[in-house]
Amino acid sequence: MRAVVIDRTGGPDVLRLGNLPTPEPAAGEVLLRVACAGVNPADWKCREGYLSHFMQYSFPFVIGFDASGVVAAVGSGVKDFVPGQRVFAQTAVGAGKWGSYAEYVAVSQDCVVPIPDNLGFAEAAAVPTPALAAWTGLFDEGGLKPVQTVLVHGGAGAVGTFAVQLAKAAGATVAATCSAARRDELMALGCDLAIDYRGGDIAAAMQAWAPAGVDLVLDAVGCGTLPNGMDLLRPGGILVAILTLVSGDNGPDPAAAAQRGVRTAVAFSKMPSGARLREIAALLDSGRLRPPRIECLPLEHAGRALDLVQSGKAASKLVLRIAEPANAHDLVAGFQSGRPTEK
Incomplete structure:
Protein backbone atom coordinates (compact mmCIF):
# COMPACT_ATOMS: atom_id res chain seq x y z
CA MET A 1 0.00 0.00 0.00
CA ARG A 2 1.06 3.61 -0.53
CA ALA A 3 1.77 5.54 2.64
CA VAL A 4 3.51 8.65 3.93
CA VAL A 5 6.33 7.19 5.99
CA ILE A 6 8.97 8.40 8.43
CA ASP A 7 12.09 6.36 9.22
CA ARG A 8 13.14 8.68 12.03
CA THR A 9 11.67 11.68 13.79
CA GLY A 10 12.55 15.16 12.60
CA GLY A 11 11.59 18.00 10.30
CA PRO A 12 9.85 17.98 6.92
CA ASP A 13 12.78 16.17 5.27
CA VAL A 14 12.03 12.91 7.12
CA LEU A 15 8.77 12.38 5.22
CA ARG A 16 8.72 10.07 2.23
CA LEU A 17 6.04 8.49 0.08
CA GLY A 18 6.66 4.76 0.11
CA ASN A 19 5.12 1.31 -0.06
CA LEU A 20 4.38 -0.80 2.99
CA PRO A 21 2.62 -4.13 3.53
CA THR A 22 -1.12 -3.77 3.94
CA PRO A 23 -1.92 -4.40 7.62
CA GLU A 24 -4.07 -7.32 8.70
CA PRO A 25 -6.83 -6.60 11.21
CA ALA A 26 -6.14 -8.29 14.54
CA ALA A 27 -8.89 -9.55 16.84
CA GLY A 28 -11.23 -6.68 17.64
CA GLU A 29 -9.87 -4.49 14.84
CA VAL A 30 -11.41 -3.01 11.71
CA LEU A 31 -9.32 -2.53 8.56
CA LEU A 32 -10.25 0.71 6.81
CA ARG A 33 -9.68 1.45 3.14
CA VAL A 34 -8.83 5.10 3.71
CA ALA A 35 -10.58 7.65 1.53
CA CYS A 36 -9.41 10.76 3.44
CA ALA A 37 -7.10 11.57 6.33
CA GLY A 38 -7.51 14.63 8.51
CA VAL A 39 -4.42 16.79 9.03
CA ASN A 40 -3.90 17.96 12.62
CA PRO A 41 -1.17 19.83 14.53
CA ALA A 42 -0.61 16.56 16.39
CA ASP A 43 0.60 15.04 13.10
CA TRP A 44 3.64 17.29 12.65
CA LYS A 45 4.35 16.97 16.36
CA CYS A 46 4.28 13.20 15.94
CA ARG A 47 6.68 13.52 12.98
CA GLU A 48 9.08 15.60 15.07
CA GLY A 49 9.03 13.23 18.06
CA TYR A 50 6.92 15.19 20.54
CA LEU A 51 4.88 12.06 21.26
CA SER A 52 7.93 10.08 22.40
CA HIS A 53 6.86 10.85 25.99
CA PHE A 54 3.73 8.76 25.42
CA MET A 55 4.70 6.08 22.90
CA GLN A 56 7.45 4.01 21.34
CA TYR A 57 8.06 4.65 17.64
CA SER A 58 8.68 1.55 15.52
CA PHE A 59 10.12 2.53 12.13
CA PRO A 60 9.07 2.70 9.38
CA PHE A 61 6.14 4.60 10.87
CA VAL A 62 2.95 6.06 9.39
CA ILE A 63 1.57 9.24 10.97
CA GLY A 64 -2.04 10.46 10.98
CA PHE A 65 -4.67 10.48 13.72
CA ASP A 66 -7.91 10.77 11.73
CA ALA A 67 -9.34 8.63 8.94
CA SER A 68 -12.51 8.16 6.95
CA GLY A 69 -13.23 5.46 4.42
CA VAL A 70 -14.91 2.11 4.11
CA VAL A 71 -14.49 -1.14 5.99
CA ALA A 72 -12.22 -3.44 3.99
CA ALA A 73 -12.10 -6.34 6.46
CA VAL A 74 -12.70 -7.09 10.12
CA GLY A 75 -10.80 -9.12 12.69
CA SER A 76 -12.26 -11.88 14.81
CA GLY A 77 -14.82 -10.77 17.35
CA VAL A 78 -15.98 -7.74 15.34
CA LYS A 79 -19.76 -7.88 14.85
CA ASP A 80 -20.88 -4.28 14.42
CA PHE A 81 -19.05 -3.51 11.16
CA VAL A 82 -19.19 -5.12 7.72
CA PRO A 83 -17.07 -4.68 4.56
CA GLY A 84 -18.19 -1.75 2.44
CA GLN A 85 -19.61 0.24 5.37
CA ARG A 86 -18.73 3.96 5.46
CA VAL A 87 -16.90 4.79 8.70
CA PHE A 88 -14.60 7.30 10.32
CA ALA A 89 -12.16 6.76 13.15
CA GLN A 90 -9.38 8.01 15.35
CA THR A 91 -6.32 5.81 14.90
CA ALA A 92 -3.98 4.48 17.58
CA VAL A 93 -0.96 6.53 16.49
CA GLY A 94 -0.64 7.75 20.09
CA ALA A 95 -0.10 4.12 21.11
CA GLY A 96 2.63 3.61 18.51
CA LYS A 97 0.53 2.00 15.75
CA TRP A 98 0.42 3.04 12.10
CA GLY A 99 -1.82 5.98 11.31
CA SER A 100 -4.07 7.25 8.55
CA TYR A 101 -1.67 8.71 5.96
CA ALA A 102 -1.94 5.45 4.04
CA GLU A 103 -4.27 3.48 1.80
CA TYR A 104 -5.21 1.20 4.70
CA VAL A 105 -5.20 1.46 8.48
CA ALA A 106 -6.20 -1.06 11.16
CA VAL A 107 -8.13 0.49 14.05
CA SER A 108 -9.71 -0.89 17.21
CA GLN A 109 -13.46 -1.37 16.76
CA ASP A 110 -13.88 0.82 19.87
CA CYS A 111 -12.62 3.82 17.89
CA VAL A 112 -14.67 3.34 14.70
CA VAL A 113 -18.05 4.98 14.04
CA PRO A 114 -20.42 4.94 11.02
CA ILE A 115 -20.35 8.17 9.00
CA PRO A 116 -23.64 10.10 9.17
CA ASP A 117 -25.49 10.09 5.85
CA ASN A 118 -25.19 13.88 5.52
CA LEU A 119 -21.37 13.84 5.61
CA GLY A 120 -18.91 13.07 2.85
CA PHE A 121 -15.55 11.38 3.40
CA ALA A 122 -13.59 14.64 3.51
CA GLU A 123 -15.95 16.18 6.08
CA ALA A 124 -15.85 13.04 8.22
CA ALA A 125 -12.04 12.95 8.21
CA ALA A 126 -12.02 16.51 9.57
CA VAL A 127 -13.95 15.53 12.69
CA PRO A 128 -12.33 13.10 15.16
CA PHE A 268 -6.02 15.19 27.05
CA SER A 269 -8.25 12.31 26.01
CA LYS A 270 -7.62 9.16 28.07
CA MET A 271 -10.36 6.88 26.74
CA PRO A 272 -11.21 5.02 23.51
CA SER A 273 -12.79 7.54 21.19
CA GLY A 274 -15.73 5.55 19.82
CA ALA A 275 -18.26 6.34 22.56
CA ARG A 276 -17.63 10.08 22.31
CA LEU A 277 -17.47 9.96 18.49
CA ARG A 278 -20.91 8.33 18.38
CA GLU A 279 -22.33 11.24 20.38
CA ILE A 280 -20.59 13.69 18.07
CA ALA A 281 -21.84 11.77 15.02
CA ALA A 282 -25.42 12.05 16.32
CA LEU A 283 -25.03 15.84 16.59
CA LEU A 284 -23.61 15.96 13.07
CA ASP A 285 -26.45 13.82 11.78
CA SER A 286 -29.04 16.12 13.36
CA GLY A 287 -27.43 19.24 11.91
CA ARG A 288 -26.68 20.72 15.35
CA LEU A 289 -22.96 20.35 14.61
CA ARG A 290 -21.12 21.17 11.39
CA PRO A 291 -17.55 20.37 10.35
CA PRO A 292 -15.16 23.28 9.76
CA ARG A 293 -14.52 24.52 6.24
CA ILE A 294 -12.21 22.13 4.42
CA GLU A 295 -9.48 22.15 1.80
CA CYS A 296 -8.46 18.83 0.25
CA LEU A 297 -4.95 17.98 -0.93
CA PRO A 298 -3.64 14.75 -2.47
CA LEU A 299 -1.62 12.34 -0.31
CA GLU A 300 1.51 13.36 -2.23
CA HIS A 301 1.15 16.86 -0.75
CA ALA A 302 1.23 15.68 2.86
CA GLY A 303 4.47 17.54 3.48
CA ARG A 304 2.99 20.82 2.26
CA ALA A 305 -0.13 20.26 4.36
CA LEU A 306 1.93 19.73 7.51
CA ASP A 307 4.02 22.83 6.75
CA LEU A 308 0.86 24.92 6.41
CA VAL A 309 -0.53 23.64 9.70
CA GLN A 310 2.77 24.02 11.54
CA SER A 311 3.27 27.59 10.31
CA GLY A 312 -0.30 28.58 11.10
CA LYS A 313 -0.90 29.52 7.45
CA ALA A 314 -3.67 27.02 6.75
CA ALA A 315 -6.84 29.03 6.06
CA SER A 316 -9.07 25.93 6.29
CA LYS A 317 -9.08 22.52 7.89
CA LEU A 318 -6.77 20.43 5.68
CA VAL A 319 -7.66 16.93 4.59
CA LEU A 320 -5.59 14.52 2.50
CA ARG A 321 -7.51 12.68 -0.21
CA ILE A 322 -6.13 9.18 -0.58
CA ALA A 323 -8.83 7.44 -2.63
CA GLU A 324 -11.63 8.91 -4.69
CA PRO A 325 -14.81 8.30 -2.67
CA ALA A 326 -16.72 7.25 -5.78
CA ASN A 327 -14.31 4.33 -6.22
CA ALA A 328 -14.07 3.31 -2.57
CA HIS A 329 -16.30 0.23 -2.86
CA ASP A 330 -14.42 -0.96 -5.95
CA LEU A 331 -11.15 -0.58 -4.07
CA VAL A 332 -12.45 -2.65 -1.17
CA ALA A 333 -13.63 -5.33 -3.59
CA GLY A 334 -10.15 -5.34 -5.09
CA PHE A 335 -8.59 -5.81 -1.66
CA GLN A 336 -10.91 -8.68 -0.78
CA SER A 337 -10.25 -10.50 -4.04
CA GLY A 338 -6.50 -10.32 -3.47
CA ARG A 339 -5.80 -8.05 -6.45
CA PRO A 340 -3.30 -5.22 -5.95
CA THR A 341 -4.74 -1.74 -5.49
CA GLU A 342 -4.88 -0.02 -8.86
CA LYS A 343 -3.85 3.60 -9.32
Whole structure:
Protein backbone atom coordinates (compact mmCIF):
# COMPACT_ATOMS: atom_id res chain seq x y z
CA MET A 1 0.00 0.00 0.00
CA ARG A 2 1.06 3.61 -0.53
CA ALA A 3 1.77 5.54 2.64
CA VAL A 4 3.51 8.65 3.93
CA VAL A 5 6.33 7.19 5.99
CA ILE A 6 8.97 8.40 8.43
CA ASP A 7 12.09 6.36 9.22
CA ARG A 8 13.14 8.68 12.03
CA THR A 9 11.67 11.68 13.79
CA GLY A 10 12.55 15.16 12.60
CA GLY A 11 11.59 18.00 10.30
CA PRO A 12 9.85 17.98 6.92
CA ASP A 13 12.78 16.17 5.27
CA VAL A 14 12.03 12.91 7.12
CA LEU A 15 8.77 12.38 5.22
CA ARG A 16 8.72 10.07 2.23
CA LEU A 17 6.04 8.49 0.08
CA GLY A 18 6.66 4.76 0.11
CA ASN A 19 5.12 1.31 -0.06
CA LEU A 20 4.38 -0.80 2.99
CA PRO A 21 2.62 -4.13 3.53
CA THR A 22 -1.12 -3.77 3.94
CA PRO A 23 -1.92 -4.40 7.62
CA GLU A 24 -4.07 -7.32 8.70
CA PRO A 25 -6.83 -6.60 11.21
CA ALA A 26 -6.14 -8.29 14.54
CA ALA A 27 -8.89 -9.55 16.84
CA GLY A 28 -11.23 -6.68 17.64
CA GLU A 29 -9.87 -4.49 14.84
CA VAL A 30 -11.41 -3.01 11.71
CA LEU A 31 -9.32 -2.53 8.56
CA LEU A 32 -10.25 0.71 6.81
CA ARG A 33 -9.68 1.45 3.14
CA VAL A 34 -8.83 5.10 3.71
CA ALA A 35 -10.58 7.65 1.53
CA CYS A 36 -9.41 10.76 3.44
CA ALA A 37 -7.10 11.57 6.33
CA GLY A 38 -7.51 14.63 8.51
CA VAL A 39 -4.42 16.79 9.03
CA ASN A 40 -3.90 17.96 12.62
CA PRO A 41 -1.17 19.83 14.53
CA ALA A 42 -0.61 16.56 16.39
CA ASP A 43 0.60 15.04 13.10
CA TRP A 44 3.64 17.29 12.65
CA LYS A 45 4.35 16.97 16.36
CA CYS A 46 4.28 13.20 15.94
CA ARG A 47 6.68 13.52 12.98
CA GLU A 48 9.08 15.60 15.07
CA GLY A 49 9.03 13.23 18.06
CA TYR A 50 6.92 15.19 20.54
CA LEU A 51 4.88 12.06 21.26
CA SER A 52 7.93 10.08 22.40
CA HIS A 53 6.86 10.85 25.99
CA PHE A 54 3.73 8.76 25.42
CA MET A 55 4.70 6.08 22.90
CA GLN A 56 7.45 4.01 21.34
CA TYR A 57 8.06 4.65 17.64
CA SER A 58 8.68 1.55 15.52
CA PHE A 59 10.12 2.53 12.13
CA PRO A 60 9.07 2.70 9.38
CA PHE A 61 6.14 4.60 10.87
CA VAL A 62 2.95 6.06 9.39
CA ILE A 63 1.57 9.24 10.97
CA GLY A 64 -2.04 10.46 10.98
CA PHE A 65 -4.67 10.48 13.72
CA ASP A 66 -7.91 10.77 11.73
CA ALA A 67 -9.34 8.63 8.94
CA SER A 68 -12.51 8.16 6.95
CA GLY A 69 -13.23 5.46 4.42
CA VAL A 70 -14.91 2.11 4.11
CA VAL A 71 -14.49 -1.14 5.99
CA ALA A 72 -12.22 -3.44 3.99
CA ALA A 73 -12.10 -6.34 6.46
CA VAL A 74 -12.70 -7.09 10.12
CA GLY A 75 -10.80 -9.12 12.69
CA SER A 76 -12.26 -11.88 14.81
CA GLY A 77 -14.82 -10.77 17.35
CA VAL A 78 -15.98 -7.74 15.34
CA LYS A 79 -19.76 -7.88 14.85
CA ASP A 80 -20.88 -4.28 14.42
CA PHE A 81 -19.05 -3.51 11.16
CA VAL A 82 -19.19 -5.12 7.72
CA PRO A 83 -17.07 -4.68 4.56
CA GLY A 84 -18.19 -1.75 2.44
CA GLN A 85 -19.61 0.24 5.37
CA ARG A 86 -18.73 3.96 5.46
CA VAL A 87 -16.90 4.79 8.70
CA PHE A 88 -14.60 7.30 10.32
CA ALA A 89 -12.16 6.76 13.15
CA GLN A 90 -9.38 8.01 15.35
CA THR A 91 -6.32 5.81 14.90
CA ALA A 92 -3.98 4.48 17.58
CA VAL A 93 -0.96 6.53 16.49
CA GLY A 94 -0.64 7.75 20.09
CA ALA A 95 -0.10 4.12 21.11
CA GLY A 96 2.63 3.61 18.51
CA LYS A 97 0.53 2.00 15.75
CA TRP A 98 0.42 3.04 12.10
CA GLY A 99 -1.82 5.98 11.31
CA SER A 100 -4.07 7.25 8.55
CA TYR A 101 -1.67 8.71 5.96
CA ALA A 102 -1.94 5.45 4.04
CA GLU A 103 -4.27 3.48 1.80
CA TYR A 104 -5.21 1.20 4.70
CA VAL A 105 -5.20 1.46 8.48
CA ALA A 106 -6.20 -1.06 11.16
CA VAL A 107 -8.13 0.49 14.05
CA SER A 108 -9.71 -0.89 17.21
CA GLN A 109 -13.46 -1.37 16.76
CA ASP A 110 -13.88 0.82 19.87
CA CYS A 111 -12.62 3.82 17.89
CA VAL A 112 -14.67 3.34 14.70
CA VAL A 113 -18.05 4.98 14.04
CA PRO A 114 -20.42 4.94 11.02
CA ILE A 115 -20.35 8.17 9.00
CA PRO A 116 -23.64 10.10 9.17
CA ASP A 117 -25.49 10.09 5.85
CA ASN A 118 -25.19 13.88 5.52
CA LEU A 119 -21.37 13.84 5.61
CA GLY A 120 -18.91 13.07 2.85
CA PHE A 121 -15.55 11.38 3.40
CA ALA A 122 -13.59 14.64 3.51
CA GLU A 123 -15.95 16.18 6.08
CA ALA A 124 -15.85 13.04 8.22
CA ALA A 125 -12.04 12.95 8.21
CA ALA A 126 -12.02 16.51 9.57
CA VAL A 127 -13.95 15.53 12.69
CA PRO A 128 -12.33 13.10 15.16
CA THR A 129 -9.32 14.76 16.80
CA PRO A 130 -10.53 18.39 16.92
CA ALA A 131 -14.08 17.47 17.94
CA LEU A 132 -12.85 15.09 20.64
CA ALA A 133 -10.40 17.71 21.93
CA ALA A 134 -13.24 20.25 22.17
CA TRP A 135 -15.51 17.73 23.91
CA THR A 136 -12.81 16.75 26.41
CA GLY A 137 -12.00 20.38 27.20
CA LEU A 138 -15.59 21.51 27.62
CA PHE A 139 -17.21 18.55 29.35
CA ASP A 140 -14.72 16.01 30.68
CA GLU A 141 -12.33 18.62 32.14
CA GLY A 142 -14.43 21.78 32.16
CA GLY A 143 -17.65 20.23 33.48
CA LEU A 144 -19.72 22.58 31.34
CA LYS A 145 -23.39 22.85 32.28
CA PRO A 146 -26.38 24.54 30.61
CA VAL A 147 -26.75 28.32 31.14
CA GLN A 148 -23.04 28.71 31.95
CA THR A 149 -20.81 31.17 30.08
CA VAL A 150 -17.77 30.16 28.03
CA LEU A 151 -14.90 31.90 26.27
CA VAL A 152 -13.28 29.86 23.49
CA HIS A 153 -9.85 31.25 22.65
CA GLY A 154 -9.13 30.40 19.02
CA GLY A 155 -12.74 29.99 18.01
CA ALA A 156 -12.14 29.86 14.27
CA GLY A 157 -9.73 26.92 14.33
CA ALA A 158 -10.97 23.36 13.99
CA VAL A 159 -11.04 22.73 17.75
CA GLY A 160 -12.58 26.14 18.38
CA THR A 161 -15.26 25.69 15.71
CA PHE A 162 -16.38 22.46 17.32
CA ALA A 163 -16.12 23.94 20.83
CA VAL A 164 -18.39 26.88 20.00
CA GLN A 165 -21.03 24.57 18.53
CA LEU A 166 -20.81 21.94 21.27
CA ALA A 167 -21.09 24.58 23.98
CA LYS A 168 -24.13 26.12 22.28
CA ALA A 169 -25.71 22.68 21.85
CA ALA A 170 -25.23 22.16 25.59
CA GLY A 171 -27.13 25.37 26.36
CA ALA A 172 -24.18 27.62 27.19
CA THR A 173 -23.65 31.26 26.23
CA VAL A 174 -20.47 31.51 24.19
CA ALA A 175 -17.87 34.14 23.36
CA ALA A 176 -14.87 33.41 21.17
CA THR A 177 -11.71 35.07 19.92
CA CYS A 178 -10.94 35.03 16.20
CA SER A 179 -9.59 37.19 13.41
CA ALA A 180 -11.87 39.90 12.05
CA ALA A 181 -12.14 37.95 8.80
CA ARG A 182 -13.69 34.96 10.58
CA ARG A 183 -16.14 36.86 12.79
CA ASP A 184 -19.23 36.38 10.60
CA GLU A 185 -18.43 32.69 10.21
CA LEU A 186 -18.41 32.19 13.98
CA MET A 187 -21.55 34.22 14.52
CA ALA A 188 -23.30 32.02 11.96
CA LEU A 189 -22.41 29.01 14.13
CA GLY A 190 -24.28 30.58 17.05
CA CYS A 191 -21.48 32.39 18.83
CA ASP A 192 -22.87 35.18 21.05
CA LEU A 193 -19.78 37.39 20.94
CA ALA A 194 -16.79 37.26 18.58
CA ILE A 195 -13.69 39.26 19.63
CA ASP A 196 -10.93 40.23 17.20
CA TYR A 197 -7.82 38.95 18.97
CA ARG A 198 -5.56 41.08 16.76
CA GLY A 199 -7.20 44.47 16.91
CA GLY A 200 -9.52 44.17 19.88
CA ASP A 201 -9.03 44.34 23.64
CA ILE A 202 -10.06 40.88 24.82
CA ALA A 203 -10.11 41.78 28.53
CA ALA A 204 -12.21 44.91 27.97
CA ALA A 205 -14.65 43.13 25.69
CA MET A 206 -15.08 40.30 28.19
CA GLN A 207 -15.50 42.72 31.11
CA ALA A 208 -18.32 44.44 29.26
CA TRP A 209 -19.93 41.14 28.20
CA ALA A 210 -19.52 39.16 31.44
CA PRO A 211 -18.68 41.61 34.28
CA ALA A 212 -18.59 38.86 36.92
CA GLY A 213 -16.38 36.63 34.75
CA VAL A 214 -17.15 33.50 32.76
CA ASP A 215 -17.53 29.98 34.09
CA LEU A 216 -15.09 28.41 31.65
CA VAL A 217 -12.24 29.56 29.43
CA LEU A 218 -11.18 27.00 26.83
CA ASP A 219 -7.75 27.89 25.43
CA ALA A 220 -7.51 26.12 22.08
CA VAL A 221 -4.33 27.98 21.06
CA GLY A 222 -1.92 27.90 24.00
CA CYS A 223 1.69 29.12 23.90
CA GLY A 224 0.89 32.17 26.04
CA THR A 225 -1.46 33.76 23.51
CA LEU A 226 -4.06 34.41 26.24
CA PRO A 227 -1.80 35.66 29.06
CA ASN A 228 -4.57 36.93 31.35
CA GLY A 229 -7.03 34.12 30.82
CA MET A 230 -7.47 33.44 34.55
CA ASP A 231 -8.54 37.04 35.11
CA LEU A 232 -11.53 36.46 32.82
CA LEU A 233 -13.01 33.80 35.12
CA ARG A 234 -15.57 34.19 37.87
CA PRO A 235 -14.49 32.91 41.32
CA GLY A 236 -14.49 29.13 41.13
CA GLY A 237 -14.33 29.12 37.33
CA ILE A 238 -11.95 26.96 35.34
CA LEU A 239 -9.42 27.55 32.57
CA VAL A 240 -8.90 24.46 30.41
CA ALA A 241 -5.97 24.38 28.00
CA ILE A 242 -5.81 22.02 25.03
CA LEU A 243 -2.55 20.08 25.32
CA THR A 244 -0.13 21.44 22.68
CA LEU A 245 3.05 19.45 23.52
CA VAL A 246 5.05 22.43 22.21
CA SER A 247 8.32 22.95 24.08
CA GLY A 248 7.94 25.65 26.72
CA ASP A 249 4.14 25.56 26.71
CA ASN A 250 3.43 24.07 30.12
CA GLY A 251 -0.19 25.13 30.25
CA PRO A 252 -1.84 27.22 32.96
CA ASP A 253 -0.19 27.51 36.39
CA PRO A 254 -2.31 25.77 39.07
CA ALA A 255 -0.62 27.74 41.87
CA ALA A 256 -1.42 31.07 40.22
CA ALA A 257 -4.98 29.88 39.68
CA ALA A 258 -5.38 28.96 43.34
CA GLN A 259 -4.28 32.45 44.36
CA ARG A 260 -7.07 33.86 42.18
CA GLY A 261 -9.67 31.43 43.47
CA VAL A 262 -10.04 29.64 40.14
CA ARG A 263 -9.01 26.27 38.75
CA THR A 264 -7.04 24.95 35.77
CA ALA A 265 -6.95 21.73 33.75
CA VAL A 266 -5.32 20.36 30.62
CA ALA A 267 -7.47 18.54 28.06
CA PHE A 268 -6.02 15.19 27.05
CA SER A 269 -8.25 12.31 26.01
CA LYS A 270 -7.62 9.16 28.07
CA MET A 271 -10.36 6.88 26.74
CA PRO A 272 -11.21 5.02 23.51
CA SER A 273 -12.79 7.54 21.19
CA GLY A 274 -15.73 5.55 19.82
CA ALA A 275 -18.26 6.34 22.56
CA ARG A 276 -17.63 10.08 22.31
CA LEU A 277 -17.47 9.96 18.49
CA ARG A 278 -20.91 8.33 18.38
CA GLU A 279 -22.33 11.24 20.38
CA ILE A 280 -20.59 13.69 18.07
CA ALA A 281 -21.84 11.77 15.02
CA ALA A 282 -25.42 12.05 16.32
CA LEU A 283 -25.03 15.84 16.59
CA LEU A 284 -23.61 15.96 13.07
CA ASP A 285 -26.45 13.82 11.78
CA SER A 286 -29.04 16.12 13.36
CA GLY A 287 -27.43 19.24 11.91
CA ARG A 288 -26.68 20.72 15.35
CA LEU A 289 -22.96 20.35 14.61
CA ARG A 290 -21.12 21.17 11.39
CA PRO A 291 -17.55 20.37 10.35
CA PRO A 292 -15.16 23.28 9.76
CA ARG A 293 -14.52 24.52 6.24
CA ILE A 294 -12.21 22.13 4.42
CA GLU A 295 -9.48 22.15 1.80
CA CYS A 296 -8.46 18.83 0.25
CA LEU A 297 -4.95 17.98 -0.93
CA PRO A 298 -3.64 14.75 -2.47
CA LEU A 299 -1.62 12.34 -0.31
CA GLU A 300 1.51 13.36 -2.23
CA HIS A 301 1.15 16.86 -0.75
CA ALA A 302 1.23 15.68 2.86
CA GLY A 303 4.47 17.54 3.48
CA ARG A 304 2.99 20.82 2.26
CA ALA A 305 -0.13 20.26 4.36
CA LEU A 306 1.93 19.73 7.51
CA ASP A 307 4.02 22.83 6.75
CA LEU A 308 0.86 24.92 6.41
CA VAL A 309 -0.53 23.64 9.70
CA GLN A 310 2.77 24.02 11.54
CA SER A 311 3.27 27.59 10.31
CA GLY A 312 -0.30 28.58 11.10
CA LYS A 313 -0.90 29.52 7.45
CA ALA A 314 -3.67 27.02 6.75
CA ALA A 315 -6.84 29.03 6.06
CA SER A 316 -9.07 25.93 6.29
CA LYS A 317 -9.08 22.52 7.89
CA LEU A 318 -6.77 20.43 5.68
CA VAL A 319 -7.66 16.93 4.59
CA LEU A 320 -5.59 14.52 2.50
CA ARG A 321 -7.51 12.68 -0.21
CA ILE A 322 -6.13 9.18 -0.58
CA ALA A 323 -8.83 7.44 -2.63
CA GLU A 324 -11.63 8.91 -4.69
CA PRO A 325 -14.81 8.30 -2.67
CA ALA A 326 -16.72 7.25 -5.78
CA ASN A 327 -14.31 4.33 -6.22
CA ALA A 328 -14.07 3.31 -2.57
CA HIS A 329 -16.30 0.23 -2.86
CA ASP A 330 -14.42 -0.96 -5.95
CA LEU A 331 -11.15 -0.58 -4.07
CA VAL A 332 -12.45 -2.65 -1.17
CA ALA A 333 -13.63 -5.33 -3.59
CA GLY A 334 -10.15 -5.34 -5.09
CA PHE A 335 -8.59 -5.81 -1.66
CA GLN A 336 -10.91 -8.68 -0.78
CA SER A 337 -10.25 -10.50 -4.04
CA GLY A 338 -6.50 -10.32 -3.47
CA ARG A 339 -5.80 -8.05 -6.45
CA PRO A 340 -3.30 -5.22 -5.95
CA THR A 341 -4.74 -1.74 -5.49
CA GLU A 342 -4.88 -0.02 -8.86
CA LYS A 343 -3.85 3.60 -9.32
